Amino acid sequence: MTPPLQKPKRKNPILRTRLPVPPPQARSRYALGLLRGAAQGRLELQECRDCGQVQYPPREMCRRCLSDRLDWKPQPEDGELISETLLRHSLELFFRERVPWRTGLVRLRGGVTVVAHIHADVPPPPARVRVRAHLDRAGQAVLVAIPERDTPNMADDKIMREMTCDPKFRKVLVTDGKTAVGQALVKALAKAGADIVWVGNAEPWKNFPGFDEIKSIPQVTLLNLDVTDQRSVREIAGEIAGRVDIVVNNAEVHRTYGISARYGTDAARAEMDVNYFGLLRLAQEFGPALKARGADGVNSAVAWVNLLSIYALANFPPHGTFSASKAAAHSLAQCLRAEMRPTGVRVINVYPGPIDDEWNQLLLPPKIAPGALANAIVNALRQGTEDVYPGDVAQDWLARWRDNPKALEVEASNP
Numbered sequence: 001m002t003p004p005l006q007k008p009k010r011k012n013p014i015l016r017t018r019l020p021v022p023p024p025q026a027r028s029r030y031a032l033g034l035l036r037g038a039a040q041g042r043l044e045l046q047e048c049r050d051c052g053q054v055q056y057p058p059r060e061m062c063r064r065c066l067s068d069r070l071d072w073k074p075q076p077e078d079g080e081l082i083s084e085t086l087l088r089h090s091l092e093l094f095f096r097e098r099v100p101w102r103t104g105l106v107r108l109r110g111g112v113t114v115v116a117h118i119h120a121d122v123p124p125p126p127a128r129v130r131v132r133a134h135l136d137r138a139g140q141a142v143l144v145a146i147p148e149r150d151t152p153n154m155a156d157d158k159i160m161r162e163m164t165c166d167p168k169f170r171k172v173l174v175t176d177g178k179t180a181v182g183q184a185l186v187k188a189l190a191k192a193g194a195d196i197v198w199v200g201n202a203e204p205w206k207n208f209p210g211f212d213e214i215k216s217i218p219q220v221t222l223l224n225l226d227v228t229d230q231r232s233v234r235e236i237a238g239e240i241a242g243r244v245d246i247v248v249n250n251a252e253v254h255r256t257y258g259i260s261a262r263y264g265t266d267a268a269r270a271e272m273d274v275n276y277f278g279l280l281r282l283a284q285e286f287g288p289a290l291k292a293r294g295a296d297g298v299n300s301a302v303a304w305v306n307l308l309s310i311y312a313l314a315n316f317p318p319h320g321t322f323s324a325s326k327a328a329a330h331s332l333a334q335c336l337r338a339e340m341r342p343t344g345v346r347v348i349n350v351y352p353g354p355i356d357d358e359w360n361q362l363l364l365p366p367k368i369a370p371g372a373l374a375n376a377i378v379n380a381l382r383q384g385t386e387d388v389y390p391g392d393v394a395q396d397w398l399a400r401w402r403d404n405p406k407a408l409e410v411e412a413s414n415p
């Protein structure tokens with residue numbers, strides 16, 4: 001059984017922080033297909049459209065009938081560990097720093113055999129296991145065999161700690177605590193065992209509803225952070241950037257206008273200033289410190305969460321300028337992800353549908369509740385998923401966008 005993770009002692013400031021070394025990254029173009037499922041926490045393998053063969057490792061053609069009509073399909077996760085190898089030595093620096101390390105072969109229920117990292121709580125083979133697709137610290141898809149049933153402290157295993165961004169004992173910044181989503185996030189992160197939750201508030205002279213409750217949570221420290229002000233972001237970064245393990249950028253401005261419903265650019269500018277430039281300012285001031293701490297022990301810097309919107313994928317004309325600002329943020333977040341990837345810090349992009357808040361009062365349900373959205377974000381950190389589409393509307397838009405982006409554009413403009 002995995003021993004429970006101990007709260008880390010204060011870091012010795014004289015010791016040098018270990019530099020992040022990414023795990024091996026070489027993959028064929030076909031193997032990258034595993035990524036899409038893994039980014040959302042799903043195990044997907046190639047299935048042949050002509051003969052039904054499921055295959056692993058991924059290849060250009062079906063190994064049974066040589067067809068090239070291969071689709072990535074979700075697979076049953078249960079199977080049997082049939083053999084294992086304990087890595088005691090490795091020529092790869094990443095594994096050399098982490099041996100001993102278990103790997104093995106698992107025969108999935110679907111009949112195909114895969115190579116997987118093995119959780120410490122899995123008994124020796126033969127043993128029933130579940131296989132999960134995870135992203136490793138290099139952002140590449142890997143398979144992990146976990147026990148058939150959950151065990152105590154399972155998430156504290158060193159292999160899981162490498163694959164996930166569990167907030168337990170970590171120090172988190174939530175950039176805006178005055179919104180319903182921000183407050184739900186602070187509560188969910190504190191409940192998940194975060195060590196410190198810094199909470200940004202751009203207007204400290206106002207007393208927002210619910211703020212007293214947030215202030216009474218022991219882990220919470222309020223900060224006067226205004227993401228539209230470079231100096232404010234720099235000052236707060238100077239104070240805490242060297243200690244933050246997870247940034248949750250939930251600051252957003254949401255106005256409900258298209259192009260013709262309002263004259264002038266003030267509202268659209270305010271949206272861009274927070275939703276797009278706010279992310280850019282935060283990334284410039286906090287990014288370097290996070291990147292430097294990507295391998296800082298079991299409580300290293302691990303994640304950067306962006307609250308985007310499903311309207312980043314296709315414009316929703318009644319909220320047209322908001323959609324445009326989120327599309328800009330979505331594009332910038334992809335850049336941030338690429339720059340963070342070599343250091344092991346994961347960028348998690350969250351694309352909710354309409355949130356049940358004041359800006360969506362006029363929209364008919366379904367809308368996602370702030371608490372449900374906060375839980376989805378904490379779950380994504382715990383699972384280590386990279387792309388999150390919480391709520392029914394987001395799932396529906398995603399399915400339609402994958403199927404036919406042009407059709408989604410037409411449907412979104414005729415709600």
Ligand SMILES: [Zn+2]
Pocket residue numbers: 048049050051052053062063064065066067
């Ligand atoms: Zn085939």
